[in-house]
Amino acid sequence: MAVAILAHERFPDHAKTAVGILRYSDRDVVAVIDRAHAGERVAEHLPDVQDAPIVEGVDDITADIEELLIGIAPIGGGFEESWRPDVRAALKRGADVTAGLHYLLNDDEEFAALAEANDCTLRDVRDPPTDLSVANGTAGDVDATVIATVGTDCSVGKMTTTMELVDALRAKGYDAAAVPTGQTGVMIEGWGIVVDRVIGDFLNGAVEQMVTKAAADHDVLVVEGQGTIVHPAYSAVTCGILHGAMPDALVLCHEAGRETIHGYSAFDLPPVETYVDLYESLAAPVAEAEVAAGMLNTRTIESDAAAQEAVDAYAEAIDAPASDPLRFDLTESIEALL
């Protein structure tokens, strides 16, 4: 599918969703829209993802586009009015528009009317489906191996680990699939539920529903985690994913050098060993799952040698094989997880 990604003034460093789609989606990205970088190419910024021209606006895209993805999310999740001409132009060309904003495209009268007139779809991926219910406690019965990514904090690499593990599993011949639980993952995969928008009573159930669905078609699932089990604000979501997924094995994701909870500096991260104990003991009454591998985000470490040292120290601390999924091989981790 041919798509364009809107990332005005935030590409690439503040465009997590745009970069995720360029890196992991099987869509064909025909353009990134960022007025601050128009005329450049994605490859000038990110050599290791699919390349595309960067343009000023939708009207500068000559190729056909089937979908416009909003690849950025300002703090607060609002819709910026400066994006309106691009969304309008995309709809007039008959392209669907997909966003993960708090502001719902479907609630915008102009967009709703244009979508109807041009027979295209507005997808608000943050809006949960209406058929959710309480969990039955049956995710453990599915006919697939379920791996869950868990973390020491937000933004340590759970989504990246999920996608890299699925790619590495597929490269080794496994029929693997991601179970996306956040807006970037859902936009990359084209399905899933943004679980942090689901009400408490249905949170575990939403994850169970996704695991059950994906297990019908695949042999190995990697469930994208959210937050951390010790997060002052987001732990409810983390816990619901852990118990709703009823995983067979856990991957503990961490960022080298992270010492306090992101945005909550009064809260120190406990030692990584403590996380291993916490996740395993909390999972145990619902699903026996060990932290069988670890992933360390080493983006702040320049040399590969120093990064490998950090990974080795992390592996020793959590007593399991470890890697950095963007830097090193995943073979040993995958063997430990299956």
Added chain:
Amino acid sequence: MAVAILAHERFPDHAKTAVGILRYSDRDVVAVIDRAHAGERVAEHLPDVQDAPIVEGVDDITADIEELLIGIAPIGGGFEESWRPDVRAALKRGADVTAGLHYLLNDDEEFAALAEANDCTLRDVRDPPTDLSVANGTAGDVDATVIATVGTDCSVGKMTTTMELVDALRAKGYDAAAVPTGQTGVMIEGWGIVVDRVIGDFLNGAVEQMVTKAAADHDVLVVEGQGTIVHPAYSAVTCGILHGAMPDALVLCHEAGRETIHGYSAFDLPPVETYVDLYESLAAPVAEAEVAAGMLNTRTIESDAAAQEAVDAYAEAIDAPASDPLRFDLTESIEALL
């Protein structure tokens, strides 16, 4: 405030909210409405709560009523059409109507019109407020002692423990208040948030907001817990309350003889000692809180002597003072909690 409680065909055994209001609310209950027991009195069924006549319908109540409370919740949380004449009659008499159903009174066109015409209010306590947001991680900074009730399962006595602890604290001269998190608690107290209806991202935040508000007016808070941290379906809610409240001490509630998760019999309850470890270790990175007391629901044990024996064994298992709040004294527990 003079109120009537609707509990058709379910009083008292399947009317948890009605019984909770009779037992704990400071409202003056002028009638219970149950067509199956019309002509009887509450005291014939429940000797230890406030007494009231049981009547066929609202039209049989001669006293003034300011509020009609729907004191029952059928499975699924629907509104039963056989209740409509009573709600209609109450609104026509100018009484507010309060319910904790999934079905929202405010969405019912007839009720909305009658409420407007008679200048009264429809309160749907399950509907969360619209001003919620993510937690700041600041509940631990409030100027009050925060006690949280946690449990080994649903329906073991967390709400009852919360109310009994507050009463016992007040009897000892403390300025204590409950922080209600479920529909019965919210209807008893007349404020609060039904947290299982709050989206994952705001769950911890909703509890923080309540604790912060209550701490401004009171010295000791007892936060009503929900579910259990090892519940296959509801653990997200439990975790959000624990971290959102950032308590100073925990009370572990359990029912004597409970062996599997209620309604999820494939899941054994872990030993009570395991719960102590789990709740304390999960709380620790956010708020240092020990299980300082335990409450054992001994309703299935006939003799006081056998119940006391069970309580003593429970106290030994959790290594903290214990009681049954409906049967025995709370002095020792309160001393341990403060």
